[in-house]
Amino acid sequence: MAEYIIKNGFVFDPVQGIKGEKSDVAIKDGKIVKDVSKSAKVIDAAGKTVMAGAVEIHAHIAGPKVNLGRIYRPEDKLFTCTPTKGIERTGSGNSIPSTFKTGYEYAKMGYTTCMEAAMPPMFSRHVHEEIRDTPIIDEGAFPVFGNNWFVMEYLKNNEVENTAAYIAWLLRATKGYAVKVVNPGGTEAWGWGLNCLSINDPVPYFDITPAEIVKGLIEANEYLGLPHSMHIHPNNLGNPGCYQTTLDTLNLAEGYKAKNKFGREQVMHITHMQFHSYGGENWGNFESKATEIMNYVNSHKNLTMDTGNVTLDETTTMTADGPFEHHLTGLNHLKWANCDVELETAAGVVPYIYSPDIKVCAIQWSIGLELALLAKDPMRCFITTDHPNAGPFTRYPRVFKWLMSKKARDERLNTFKNADKVIAASTLGSIDREITLYELAQMTRAGPAKSLGLANICGGLKPGMDADVAVYDFNPDKPLADPEMIETAFSRAAYVFKSGVQVVTHGDIVSIGNKRTLWVDVKVNDNPQVMRDIKEKFLKYYSMTQANYESLGHHFVPNPFALEVDATQV
Amino acid sequence: MKNSPALYLETENICPDEFAGKTAAQIAELHVYEGNTKSTLGKYFEISGDAGATAGETKIVVKGDVTKVKYIGMKMSAGEIVIDGSTDLYAGAWMTGGKMTVRGNIQAFAATGMKGGELIIEGNAGNYLGAAYRGDWRGMSGGKILVKGNAGSDVGMYMAGGEMVINGDVDVHLMTHAEGGKIIVKGNAPSKVAGQMVEGEVIIFGTIDVMMPGFKYVDDVDLEIEGVTAKFAHYIGDTGERHKKRKGQMVYGNLYQKI
Numbered sequence: 057m058a059e060y061i062i063k064n065g066f067v068f069d070p071v072q073g074i075k076g077e078k079s080d081v082a083i084k085d086g087k088i089v090k091d092v093s094k095s096a097k098v099i100d101a102a103g104k105t106v107m108a109g110a111v112e113i114h115a116h117i118a119g120p121k122v123n124l125g126r127i128y129r130p131e132d133k134l135f136t137c138t139p140t141k142g143i144e145r146t147g148s149g150n151s152i153p154s155t156f157k158t159g160y161e162y163a164k165m166g167y168t169t170c171m172e173a174a175m176p177p178m179f180s181r182h183v184h185e186e187i188r189d190t191p192i193i194d195e196g197a198f199p200v201f202g203n204n205w206f207v208m209e210y211l212k213n214n215e216v217e218n219t220a221a222y223i224a225w226l227l228r229a230t231k232g233y234a235v236k237v238v239n240p241g242g243t244e245a246w247g248w249g250l251n252c253l254s255i256n257d258p259v260p261y262f263d264i265t266p267a268e269i270v271k272g273l274i275e276a277n278e279y280l281g282l283p284h285s286m287h288i289h290p291n292n293l294g295n296p297g298c299y300q301t302t303l304d305t306l307n308l309a310e311g312y313k314a315k316n317k318f319g320r321e322q323v324m325h326i327t328h329m330q331f332h333s334y335g336g337e338n339w340g341n342f343e344s345k346a347t348e349i350m351n352y353v354n355s356h357k358n359l360t361m362d363t364g365n366v367t368l369d370e371t372t373t374m375t376a377d378g379p380f381e382h383h384l385t386g387l388n389h390l391k392w393a394n395c396d397v398e399l400e401t402a403a404g405v406v407p408y409i410y411s412p413d414i415k416v417c418a419i420q421w422s423i424g425l426e427l428a429l430l431a432k433d434p435m436r437c438f439i440t441t442d443h444p445n446a447g448p449f450t451r452y453p454r455v456f457k458w459l460m461s462k463k464a465r466d467e468r469l470n471t472f473k474n475a476d477k478v479i480a481a482s483t484l485g486s487i488d489r490e491i492t493l494y495e496l497a498q499m500t501r502a503g504p505a506k507s508l509g510l511a512n513i514c515g516g517l518k519p520g521m522d523a524d525v526a527v528y529d530f531n532p533d534k535p536l537a538d539p540e541m542i543e544t545a546f547s548r549a550a551y552v553f554k555s556g557v558q559v560v561t562h563g564d565i566v567s568i569g570n571k572r573t574l575w576v577d578v579k580v581n582d583n584p585q586v587m588r589d590i591k592e593k594f595l596k597y598y599s600m601t602q603a604n605y606e607s608l609g610h611h612f613v614p615n616p617f618a619l620e621v622d623a624t625q626v
Numbered sequence: 627m628k629n630s631p632a633l634y635l636e637t638e639n640i641c642p643d644e645f646a647g648k649t650a651a652q653i654a655e656l657h658v659y660e661g662n663t664k665s666t667l668g669k670y671f672e673i674s675g676d677a678g679a680t681a682g683e684t685k686i687v688v689k690g691d692v693t694k695v696k697y698i699g700m701k702m703s704a705g706e707i708v709i710d711g712s713t714d715l716y717a718g719a720w721m722t723g724g725k726m727t728v729r730g731n732i733q734a735f736a737a738t739g740m741k742g743g744e745l746i747i748e749g750n751a752g753n754y755l756g757a758a759y760r761g762d763w764r765g766m767s768g769g770k771i772l773v774k775g776n777a778g779s780d781v782g783m784y785m786a787g788g789e790m791v792i793n794g795d796v797d798v799h800l801m802t803h804a805e806g807g808k809i810i811v812k813g814n815a816p817s818k819v820a821g822q823m824v825e826g827e828v829i830i831f832g833t834i835d836v837m838m839p840g841f842k843y844v845d846d847v848d849l850e851i852e853g854v855t856a857k858f859a860h861y862i863g864d865t866g867e868r869h870k871k872r873k874g875q876m877v878y879g880n881l882y883q884k885i
Contacts, residue, residue, distance in 0.1 A: 129761055130759070130762075131758075131759050131761040131762035132761075134759055134762070391761075391763070
C-alpha cells in the first residue's frame, strides 16, 4: 500500500494530547506510523487543520425505516439530486439521502466511521445490504433490545446470564455492534395502544418495568464486556417535563462500573440528549433543563452522551419509538408511517419542519447547543444531530460553527421571531464558551471512539491506529474573520484518508476506499436453555424460520471487521 | 422551436429570472436536458431579442410546438411568459410571481406548489393543476389561475391558498386535503369533491354526481360569484377530517352548489 506523509499541518489529536502543534502525520499500509520512506507521497497541509477521521456515534443511515422514509418522501428528493461526477454515482435526497450519497457526504466532511443507531434484528439483512451499498465509511449497526420478548422474559426473572447469552447470539446472527435500547418497554406497550412514559410504568403482559429492563441490560452488557456500553434512547422522549424521566434513567446507572478490555469507561450512553432535556408542563411554558441534565452528567463518570442538535431544517423523523411518532403526527398533521417488527420492535416515520419562526423549535435548537457548551468533559459528550431526527448529518459543519463561535450563535439566537421568549427559556445567551478545535476533536473523534470501544483503532493519530485522517482548509493561527469559514472548511475537507487510502481530494471523492462492516463477535459458554428458547420462538411466533434470519456471507457482510470478545471465563 | 426533441425536453431555464440581463446569444447557452443529456436552449430554439434588465422587465414568447417541453416558467418570480400553443408537465410550477399565458392546453402538474402570480390557460388543463408535488403536502398557496376550458383530476390537491377559476368541467378529486384557497368551477364535477378538506372554499355551478358523505348541508345562500348572483346550497365538511377552532367556532371547509 502507498505511503503518505501529511506535512506541516496544525495537528489536533486528543489521543496523544497534541493541541494544534505543527507536525507531520505518516501513513503506511493503512496505519499511522512514526516514519515513512523518502518515496512517500507528500501532502502539504501547511496552514491547514489535521485531525483523525471523525466518528459518528448515532445516526439512522441504513435499514427499513430509513428506506421507508425514502420511499414515502419523494419530495425529499426534489431538487436535491446530485449527478454523477468522476467516480461518484448519482445520489438523491436531503434528509434521507440514498446510500451512495450518504457515504460520499460523510467522507467529504472527514467522517470515516459511522454507527447505524437502530437495527431491527429481524431486518438485519436489509440493514447490511444498505451498509454494503454505502461507500467509503466503516459502519456498524446497533440491534435494538429494549422491547425484545426474550429480553423481557429473561429479565423479569432476573436471568442476566441468559440475557447475555441471547445478546451474544443475536449480535452474531445480525452482525450487530452494540446493545441499543429505544423507549424501553414503551414500544412493546404501543402494541397494546399504550406507552411507558416513566421508568416505572409496567409493560403490559410482560409485567416488567423500563427500569428493570435498563438495569438488566447494563448488567448483561458488562457481564459480556462488550466494546460499547448499553446505548439508550430513554422513555418519554420529546415531551415537556421529560427531563425528570431522563434523570431517573441516568440514575439507574448509579453504582455500575465498566468491565471490558477496550478501554471504555461508561456503562450507559444516552443518545440525542436534546430531546430528553425539556422542562415545563406544556408547549406554552416549554423550557430548557440542560443545566440540570449536564450537572448530573458532569458529575457521573460512568456516563457518556450525544447531543442531538436541532439544525432548523425540514427533515424526516424516524425512530423505533413507535408511540412517539404517532404523537408527533398528531401535533404536526403530516403523513405518518408505522411498522411493527414482530417480537422485537417497531418504528414510525413523520416529516418535520424545525422552523426558526416557531418558539419551541428555536428553544430545541438552544438546548442542543447548551448541552454541548455545558459539558465539562468533551471526552464524554459528543456532537450528533440524531440524523435525520433533529436535522440532516450534512449540517454538522453548521453545528460546529454555532459551537465554536459565540458571534455566530448569538446572531442566530437574537434574530428568532420570538427571540425574547426563546432567550428566556434557556441559558444559551449567557454562555460565552467557544468550543476549541481540540475540544471538537474530542467531541467528534477521540470521545466517540473511546465510548464505542474503538479507542485503539480510530479517532486518533497515534502510530499503530488506522490511518483515518482528515485535513481541513482551516488555519487556526489566523484570527477568524468570519464564522462562516468554519462551516465552509468542515463541509468539504481538503484531504481525507480512510485506512490509508486517499478517498477525498479538495472536497471530491477520488476513491471508494475499503469499506468495512464492524461487528462484535462474543464467545459465550454453551447455553442450551437459550438456544432452545430461540428455536421455540421461531417455531411458535416468528413468521420466518431461524435459517432465514441470520446475516451471513459475502452478500450481506462482504468485508467484515469483528471485534472479538471472550466471555467464557466470567 | 426549430428542432423538436426526440425525448421530452426539460427547460426550467425558460424563465424571466434566468433570461434577465442576458442577450439572445447568452440565452441560447442556457442548459436544457433531453433525457440525461445536457445541451443548450439554442440547440432547440431560435432565440431573438434581448431580455430586460430584470425578470420583471422580461417578456418571453414561446412559439412552435412545445408539447414535448416540460418545466417552462418553473419558479418564475416576475415578468411574463406567453406560450403560443400547448405545453407539457410542470409549467409554472412553484411560480411566485409574474404572469404566464398558455394559448393552448397544458399538461399535468401545472402550477404545482404555486405561491403567487397569475396563470391563464386558454385551452384545457391536465391533472394535478395547482396541486402539491408527489408526496408533498404543500399545494398552491397563492396567486390566481384561470382555465378557460376543462381541467383534469386532482385539481388543487393540498391547496392552501390562492384562487382558481375553471370555466369548464373538472374530473374527480377536486381540492382533496385542501387547507385553504378557493376554486370556482363553472361546469360539472363528477364526484369526490373536497374529500378530506380541512379548510377552503369550493363553488360548483354545474352538477356533482356523487356528494362526499362527509359533507353536511347547512342552508341555501345567495352569492355573487364572478358577476353572477344566484342561489347556492351550502355544505360544510369534510366532517370526517380534523378542523381548527377559531374564536370558539369550528372552522369547516365550505362547498357551494348552484341550485
